[in-house]
Amino acid sequence: MSDACVLCGHGEARWELTGRDRLYHTTARAFDVVACGGCGLLRLSPRPLEAELPQYYPQQYWFSGDRSLAGRLEESFRRLLIRDHARFVQRAYRNAGATGPMLDAGCGGGLLAGVLRARGVPAMGLDSSADAVKLAWHRHRVPALQGDLRQAPFAPRSLALLSMFHVVEHLLDPVGYLRAAHALLRDNGRLVVQAPNADCLQFRVLRARWSGIDIPRHVQNFRRADLQRLLSSAGFEITRTKHFSWRDNPAGLATSLWPSLEPVARRVRQLDRGGASRLFKDAAYLALVLASVPFTVLEAALGRGSTVMVEARKIA
Numbered sequence: 001m002s003d004a005c006v007l008c009g010h011g012e013a014r015w016e017l018t019g020r021d022r023l024y025h026t027t028a029r030a031f032d033v034v035a036c037g038g039c040g041l042l043r044l045s046p047r048p049l050e051a052e053l054p055q056y057y058p059q060q061y062w063f064s065g066d067r068s069l070a071g072r073l074e075e076s077f078r079r080l081l082i083r084d085h086a087r088f089v090q091r092a093y094r095n096a097g098a099t100g101p102m103l104d105a106g107c108g109g110g111l112l113a114g115v116l117r118a119r120g121v122p123a124m125g126l127d128s129s130a131d132a133v134k135l136a137w138h139r140h141r142v143p144a145l146q147g148d149l150r151q152a153p154f155a156p157r158s159l160a161l162l163s164m165f166h167v168v169e170h171l172l173d174p175v176g177y178l179r180a181a182h183a184l185l186r187d188n189g190r191l192v193v194q195a196p197n198a199d200c201l202q203f204r205v206l207r208a209r210w211s212g213i214d215i216p217r218h219v220q221n222f223r224r225a226d227l228q229r230l231l232s233s234a235g236f237e238i239t240r241t242k243h244f245s246w247r248d249n250p251a252g253l254a255t256s257l258w259p260s261l262e263p264v265a266r267r268v269r270q271l272d273r274g275g276a277s278r279l280f281k282d283a284a285y286l287a288l289v290l291a292s293v294p295f296t297v298l299e300a301a302l303g304r305g306s307t308v309m310v311e312a313r314k315i316a
């Protein structure tokens with residue numbers, strides 16, 4: 001595949017920064033992030049090959065559903081924080097007519113889809129990871145499939161709503177992916193997308209240390225305007241935008257400041273020495289997350305929040 005911009009096709013780019021996998025340490029390699037000379041979209045350079053991507057996703061990426069005290073506390077906390085997302089999706093589902101199936105593409109361990117089902121939204125899950133979809137079914141009773149949206153076994157125009165939380169920035173071909181979403185949605189169907197916002201104040205200050213850039217897993221890093229162009233090129237019109245989420249914004253800043261304290265990173269890198277150490281680090285991480293709230297609320301209020309969540313309507 002050529003190294004041209006996925007949004008405007010421009011081949012030239014300027015260097016922005018160089019960084020490494022600060023979170024999971026899957027590789028010691030340094031990667032460049034460049035800005036498209038045509039539209040400014042940030043992308044990893046050179047563009048990784050499809051076959052190269054899996055090695056950057058650690059095996060223990062998914063919450064294993066362990067029943068230890070720390071495991072149960074972490075899950076309760078995540079359940080509390082996901083309510084923001086659930087409410088946003090629920091409202092989009094009402095806007096889509098409140099009937100028919102919805103699919104959470106990139107469902108991970110199925111927490112969100114499970115919470116939505118408990119609220120009466122008939123959510124299903126799809127994920128590229130077999131471990132993730134197993135967990136979604138066994139832990140949260142979410143009907144979930146392993147696969148790619150572009151080959152998903154659903155009839156065209158059969159879905160009322162599709163959600164994608166932290167998916168588009170990981171894709172080599174986000175436009176093709178969103179066109180597949182467009183084909184699966186019925187008329188007036190809704191798409192909910194959330195991604196880190198490369199226009200945020202954190203990125204200006206922290207650059208390669210901003211956790212939202214997540215080198216090398218983020219192939220593209222969208223600003224709010226880039227996301228808007230991406231959606232309109234695939235046949236969607238944004239109807240609602242939100243810049244703050246309790247799950248992502250404060251935790252994102254905490255992870256930027258101290259990546260080795262982040263719970264998944266600790267599990268992946270095996271940094272905890274027993275249950276007490278894990279509980280202590282969980283408490284320290286929680287304190288850092290809470291300390292991050294004022295700044296992240298402020299940047300979101302200025303329209304420069306570190307994530308952007310949108311509801312988009314399918315247009316012809």
Ligand SMILES: [Zn+2]
Pocket residue numbers: 005006007008009010036037038039040041
């Ligand atoms: Zn471009």
